[in-house]
Amino acid sequence: MTTPTAGAARLTHEKHFTSSILLWVRTDQPRQTGMDYWKGPHSGIISATPGLLEYRQIHLAADNPGRWPDVPGVETAIPVDRRIDGVAEVTFRSAVSPLFGRTQNKLAFKDEVNVFRRTLLYAGPPRSSRWYDVGGTGGEAISTGARTMLYLRRKGGVSGSRFRSVVKSDLVPALARSAELTELRTQTFLPWVEKLWDTPDVAHDNPTDQHLHASVSLGFADAAARSAFFAGEGVSSLSASLAEATAAVHAYDVEAALTFVKDGVVLPSYTE
Template sequence: MTGFLHTSSALYPVSLRDDMPREIATAYWAGPHAEVVGRHPYIREYIQRQFSTADHGYWPVTPRVGTLTAPTWRVDGFAEVRLRSLTVAALTTPMHMPGVFLDEQNVFQRVLGHLTGPRGGRWWTTGHDDAVAHRTAVLLRRRRGVSGRAFRRFIHEELGPALYTAGARDLRTYTFLPYTPLAHLTPGVSHDNPTHRRYHGALVIGASSRDHLTELLASPGVSAVIDDQARVLTAAHAYTVERSVAVIRTE
């Protein structure tokens, strides 16, 4: 597939419970919790991205842009959801999501719901490909004083095309609507999201290997965009995706 596909999507960065062994929490997320979410009839795709605890903070450094992940603001992964539409999601959530909401307390201590808005996501390649050997997830923070339109233009019209042209696989770019805890107000789970910690967009970048990802980021077209990232960003936090669990695959 060439070009890109617009999507209406949602991303849910999560922190696993810190009173539970990580291997138990990740197994529950990928198992019983995934089964509950998988019964939702109006989700077109649901993929869990479980992050490495060791390989992160490697986005290319430029002045005024933070790339190191804060140990006091741990992100263990995110759920990546493609919706049939935001309207359908809003109308069907009360009917189909209570089980999901109540189950989150069993595995998460914090969940932050981010909606992209209509056509706020772009898939530059086809749906989830199990053959992709390495994926990096990047959480992006917009610079204060930069408009949402300028931020979206940078992510979708500069960074996305550069990565795609350089040969990224399974490439996805997302920009978020303004954050509100009402987007995912579940019981027994924190939704605190201080302004200085908030993210405004995300990338999922597939590559043939971790070394190939490094080559992509160093390629002339991508590095030229990254050299100018401080114009729009204050932070770009990269995480190696240790495991992708495709619970619901795209139609």
């Protein structure tokens, strides 16, 4: 079932229950070794979890200084020591689905140390993840050739409800107007709690001033379209409204988005 979005004509969306695990690979081995293990043996553990609607891995580019242009008072340069290597996006069939994944979670906990040095789980309430209907008209879908992941930090003194309103009612319609997007997904996060994903032998350090509060996945037809968007006037106008509610906008180039479970079915091989 799709729902119209206020402020964006004919822009509809599906509501889902999604969690994101931000990942940093070990530094005592080549980065690519860790990324390959993640999409290999580790992916099989997560894919076998009961109750998943979708599981995909977002492999972020190694060189990611921060694509969003400078905004006064907003952190747009991604700190090197907090630069994320990848994101595991897990979307559940229902609000009770996480209860069915305890066995696989235990296996994932034990395996994390083989590939990751830090993992942070950001969860949202059921139906707070939104997948917007973009990427072509008249039934002609445009494939995604390049992506950017935005991670947003709420500004001090801004309420959670106000921040979520900015994402839903201001940012999403503006993005839809400003670019020929092939993908537009948003997540707003509950307050971060370490105990939700306190895996052994892996760091979970996350100072309060580094907490994140929302993510936005942007898809483009190709790398040229992505570059044109970030160099265009649309981003400049967006920056002004974001500055009122956000303390940080970290824009990551995506190297690959690999789907292992789609529509509740474990795929024989991942798709990009």
